[in-house]
Amino acid sequence: MFGSGAMTNSIAELEDSKCIFIIGSNTSEAHPLIANRILRAKAKGAKIIVADPRKIHIAFYADIHVRQNLGTDVALLNGIMNIIISKGWQAREYIEARTENYAVLQESVANYPPEKVSEITGVSVQDLNAIAEAYAKAPSASIVYAMGITQHTTGVDNVKSLANLAMLCGRVGAESCGVNPLRGQNNGQGACDMGALPNVYSGYQRVDDEEVGKKFDAAWGAQLSRKPGLTLMDMMHAIEEGQVRALYIMGENPVVSDPNRAHVESVLKKVEFLVVQDIFMTETAQYAQVILPGVSFAEKDGTFTNTERRVQRVRKAIEPVGNARPDWQIICSLSDMIGYPMNYNEAGEIQDEIKSVTPSYGGITYARLDGDGLQWPCPTSEHPGTKFLHKERFTRGRGLFSAIAFKPPAEASDNEFPLMLTTGRNFVHYHTGTLTRQSRSLDDEQKEGYAEINPLDAHKYGISKRDRIKVVSRRGAIEIKPEITGRVPEGILFIPFHFAEAAANALTIDALDPVAKIPEYKVCAVRIEKVA
Amino acid sequence: MEALKNKVNELLESGGIAGFLGLRNFGSEPFPFLFTRDTAAEVEKITTGAVRYPLSKILIRIAAVYPDAIFGIMCRACDERAIIELFKNTKLRSDKVITIGISCTDDLVQACKCENPQPSNLVSGEAGKKEFDRSDVQKIASMTLEQRFDFWTEQLGKCIKCYGCRNICPVCFCDVCTLEDQPLVKRGEIPPELPSFHLTRAYHMAGRCVDCGLCEEACPVDIPLRTLYRRVRESVKELLDYLPGEERDKVPPIQVLGDGLFEIRD
Amino acid sequence: MYYECIPTTCTYCGCGCSVVLQVLDGHLVGVLPGKTNPVNEGSLCIKGWTSHEFVYREKRLKNPLVKKDGVFFETGWEEALDTVAGKLKKIKEESGADSIAALASAKCTNEENYLMQKLMRAAIGTNNIDHCARL
Ligand code: SF4
Numbered sequence: 001m002f003g004s005g006a007m008t009n010s011i012a013e014l015e016d017s018k019c020i021f022i023i024g025s026n027t028s029e030a031h032p033l034i035a036n037r038i039l040r041a042k043a044k045g046a047k048i049i050v051a052d053p054r055k056i057h058i059a060f061y062a063d064i065h066v067r068q069n070l071g072t073d074v075a076l077l078n079g080i081m082n083i084i085i086s087k088g089w090q091a092r093e094y095i096e097a098r099t100e101n102y103a104v105l106q107e108s109v110a111n112y113p114p115e116k117v118s119e120i121t122g123v124s125v126q127d128l129n130a131i132a133e134a135y136a137k138a139p140s141a142s143i144v145y146a147m148g149i150t151q152h153t154t155g156v157d158n159v160k161s162l163a164n165l166a167m168l169c170g171r172v173g174a175e176s177c178g179v180n181p182l183r184g185q186n187n188g189q190g191a192c193d194m195g196a197l198p199n200v201y202s203g204y205q206r207v208d209d210e211e212v213g214k215k216f217d218a219a220w221g222a223q224l225s226r227k228p229g230l231t232l233m234d235m236m237h238a239i240e241e242g243q244v245r246a247l248y249i250m251g252e253n254p255v256v257s258d259p260n261r262a263h264v265e266s267v268l269k270k271v272e273f274l275v276v277q278d279i280f281m282t283e284t285a286q287y288a289q290v291i292l293p294g295v296s297f298a299e300k301d302g303t304f305t306n307t308e309r310r311v312q313r314v315r316k317a318i319e320p321v322g323n324a325r326p327d328w329q330i331i332c333s334l335s336d337m338i339g340y341p342m343n344y345n346e347a348g349e350i351q352d353e354i355k356s357v358t359p360s361y362g363g364i365t366y367a368r369l370d371g372d373g374l375q376w377p378c379p380t381s382e383h384p385g386t387k388f389l390h391k392e393r394f395t396r397g398r399g400l401f402s403a404i405a406f407k408p409p410a411e412a413s414d415n416e417f418p419l420m421l422t423t424g425r426n427f428v429h430y431h432t433g434t435l436t437r438q439s440r441s442l443d444d445e446q447k448e449g450y451a452e453i454n455p456l457d458a459h460k461y462g463i464s465k466r467d468r469i470k471v472v473s474r475r476g477a478i479e480i481k482p483e484i485t486g487r488v489p490e491g492i493l494f495i496p497f498h499f500a501e502a503a504a505n506a507l508t509i510d511a512l513d514p515v516a517k518i519p520e521y522k523v524c525a526v527r528i529e530k531v532a
Numbered sequence: 533m534e535a536l537k538n539k540v541n542e543l544l545e546s547g548g549i550a551g552f553l554g555l556r557n558f559g560s561e562p563f564p565f566l567f568t569r570d571t572a573a574e575v576e577k578i579t580t581g582a583v584r585y586p587l588s589k590i591l592i593r594i595a596a597v598y599p600d601a602i603f604g605i606m607c608r609a610c611d612e613r614a615i616i617e618l619f620k621n622t623k624l625r626s627d628k629v630i631t632i633g634i635s636c637t638d639d640l641v642q643a644c645k646c647e648n649p650q651p652s653n654l655v656s657g658e659a660g661k662k663e664f665d666r667s668d669v670q671k672i673a674s675m676t677l678e679q680r681f682d683f684w685t686e687q688l689g690k691c692i693k694c695y696g697c698r699n700i701c702p703v704c705f706c707d708v709c710t711l712e713d714q715p716l717v718k719r720g721e722i723p724p725e726l727p728s729f730h731l732t733r734a735y736h737m738a739g740r741c742v743d744c745g746l747c748e749e750a751c752p753v754d755i756p757l758r759t760l761y762r763r764v765r766e767s768v769k770e771l772l773d774y775l776p777g778e779e780r781d782k783v784p785p786i787q788v789l790g791d792g793l794f795e796i797r798d
Numbered sequence: 799m800y801y802e803c804i805p806t807t808c809t810y811c812g813c814g815c816s817v818v819l820q821v822l823d824g825h826l827v828g829v830l831p832g833k834t835n836p837v838n839e840g841s842l843c844i845k846g847w848t849s850h851e852f853v854y855r856e857k858r859l860k861n862p863l864v865k866k867d868g869v870f871f872e873t874g875w876e877e878a879l880d881t882v883a884g885k886l887k888k889i890k891e892e893s894g895a896d897s898i899a900a901l902a903s904a905k906c907t908n909e910e911n912y913l914m915q916k917l918m919r920a921a922i923g924t925n926n927i928d929h930c931a932r933l
């Protein structure tokens with residue numbers, strides 16, 4: 001791969017791309033103000049390819065829409081690359097000049113002839129050919145993906161396969177091309193950039209690198225640990241085994257957002273000391289010993305980094321509600337009391353410190369963010385920011401091809417659980433609904449959870465739209481309203497994960513990607529029953 | 533610009549108005565701001581620029597809190613048309629609003645295809661030249677019924693139901709919005725039911741739409757909304773001889789009853 | 799009588815649209831789309847247009863809460879922070895820094911995420927820091 005989990009290119013560049021390949025992204029509902037760029041590209045003559053089992057909104061505007069079987073993305077992408085190589089459409093000079101390990105890729109995708117791939121994915125050979133041709137031959141081509149790619153036990157494999165495909169056609173490091181992950185949350189990018197990860201400081205500087213460690217020891221005046229910490233899932237296990245005794249959660253609601261709800265709840269019940277900092281009494285906060293009231297985005301200063309690496313200002317518009325306090329001030333007070341004073345008079349001073357220890361944010365000050373913000377890397381105060389990455393070279397030097405073999409999802413359907421469940425978003429709500437379900441207009445627009453079910457399946461189980469159904473997996477069961485629609489293919493159920501009382505994640509499996517530790521929210525086996 | 537600043541300062545100082553709603557530069561960008569005697573120093577940052585926000589709609593909100601105060605408002609011709617309709621629909625009171633006209637650049641007039649860019653009471657700049665361009669409406673009129681159907685299905689199908697067209701529209705002022713009426717437009721899905729969502733809004737713009745184009749500017753998916761409403765506007769002129777915003781003294785032929793209902797006066 | 803507009807960034811998805819918060823006499827009364835921002839160019843989605851609505855909900859937590867015998871009680875900041883700091887220090891002394899863990903947030907600002915990892919790494923002394931939104 002070529003490093004960093006951000007969009008290689010910019011949102012605006014999509015508009016001028018001549019081919020856009022959307023996979024695992026319900027763009028119009030989850031990232032509406034990126035979907036519009038895709039529609040504009042189409043109006044300017046771009047070919048739009050959508051690979052998604054559901055007939056999502058953007059698929060109505062696709063030139064090619066394929067509905068691959070759940071969890072078969074690696075096979076699909078290998079099949080496309082197989083065709084590109086056998087037709088000789090790969091970017092030979094680019095591969096030669098900028099990448100390594102090509103022979104390995106060639107060898108591995110040779111095992112995925114179109115007929116075999118068609119069998120695994122359910123996509124016709126004709127469609128595979130059409131995608132390969134459209135992507136490889138367009139003057140510029142972008143890949144857009146989101147959680148439909150990453151939330152699998154093979155999430156990292158999926159991402160690597162997309163990188164393979166892009167490099168194979170010379171699509172990285174050029175305008176209106178690239179591999180573009182769309183972050184689900186407003187500051188998912190920033191949380192990673194700032195080192196809210198167990199193995200890196202801000203700017204992805206490794207904690208186990210002695211050089212980096214020394215730099216932070218000096219900057220922060222402390223003797224810092226060089227041992228990478230626990231990931232979220234590891235924390236859960238460590239709590240069960242009694243190794244972690246205290247957990248401090250700021251602004252997250254893992255009871256609803258994480259897979260296997262019953263397990264998360266048992267862990268939160270078990271942990272000796274739980275502190276939750278949030279603006280509402282969430283399902284997670286119920287388990288806390290202490291709850292600290294933070295504030296909303298309207299009541300504090302700061303910055304968010306969007307999915308195209310653009311750092312933008314958050315500005316305080318009103319005073320905190322009640323006695324709530326800005327989260328950064330709460331952390332400072334706590335730190336003071338623990339015996340490590342943090343002295344910042346305003347949020348801008350924190351950014352000044354971030355800038356001094358984080359090379360990619362090295363040129364970013366509040367003054368420079370006025371107006372359009374800045375896209376990192378922005379290493380110096382004169383640097384204009386970076387529209388697209390890897391222009392001359394990859395972060396790691398040469399782009400590395402990897403051989404990726406197809407592995408089926410952790411759970412398959414069987415006699416007991418004959419249907420497959422996938423989860424995602426609805427255009428009205430956001431994440432666990434903590435904020436959107438408190439918003440009157442949004443709540444009015446979509447009040448309750450629902451399960452999309454194909455008319456053929458509905459017929460088979462004798463379900464009509466006025467019924468309620470029970471959806472059962474190996475981990476739990478929920479009752480929910482059916483939405484009978486051809487949007488989902490036969491054999492597949494879709495449930496949005498925003499609704500705590502009909503929580504999709506009571507059903508989902510906590511099987512993880514071995515590297516990224518992301519749970520397989522997108523595939524599990526279920527059965528349905530009509531509620532009498 | 534100096535003339536505008538002077539005028540605003542003069543009105544504030546004389547007590548002729550309690551506040552002046554216009555655009556202020558915040559850093560490098562213009563945003564709506566209410567200039568008052570307490571914030572008179574900000575008048576220096578007043579700007580006209582090409583950026584348009586629905587100032588008249590904002591004024592409804594402020595005036596609701598301060599019903600007895602007199603306000604000045606920065607007015608392009610389209611703002612003024614909207615204000616005229618808001619007077620007629622009693623959302624603003626004509627004795628409580630002083631309009632201060634600003635001109636639009638020729639570029640802006642062209643981009644807006646504005647048929648009447650000349651506000652009254654012009655204080656800043658010269659009135660722009662009128663631009664008679666009906667090509668968008670004509671283009672669709674020249675299509676066959678089937679072509680027209682396909683065109684609108686494709687365009688309206690892009691809708692992501694942001695409600696932005698309604699939210700930004702200066703003459704969308706009902707307390708209860710019919711677009712949120714579940715039996716009429718099924719909620720919770722995109723695109724919203726075709727064509728009921730869009731036609732409902734188009735009907736409701738009859739006798740009200742002042743052709744400012746803010747809706748189309750706010751539409752994330754570039755639906756040619758204004759073309760649709762322009763056609764409605766033309767029909768109202770043909771059938772009921774009324775051009776919203778242009779006729780200060782004429783009683784509007786369609787009365788908005790406030791809860792999404794309306795009736796045609798005899 | 800005070801009305802102004804404060805440009806800021808939408809709190810929902812990763813697009814990062816510019817939303818303009820309308821403040822009338824210290825109260826948030828509405829949202830407008832930032833017209834000149836290169837991301838959204840004067841448009842918003844349904845969530846952005848309503849992003850101010852949850853701010854004043856009665857259900858907002860307005861005071862720190864401490865649980866006693868299974869029931870939450872409102873308390874002052876001093877007491878709540880004292881409880882947290884005291885307990886964390888005690889657990890660190892007894893079981894070491896690695897027995898403490900934290901989750902930062904993809905909904906909080908960069909500054910807050912930065913401080914949270916600094917708190918864990920420098921003040922507590924562990925790298926047990928993660929967040930819930932792994933992409
Ligand atoms: S052009 Fe659009 S925004 Fe302007 S008045 Fe007509 S409908 Fe409303």
Ligand code: SF4
Pocket residue numbers: 690691692693694695696697698747750751752753754755757
């Ligand atoms: S502004 Fe455009 S996308 Fe939004 S509701 Fe109106 S027509 Fe639909």
Ligand code: SF4
Pocket residue numbers: 031032033034808809810811812813814815838842843844845846847
């Ligand atoms: S307005 Fe909509 S598209 Fe834009 S950042 Fe907010 S949630 Fe995302």
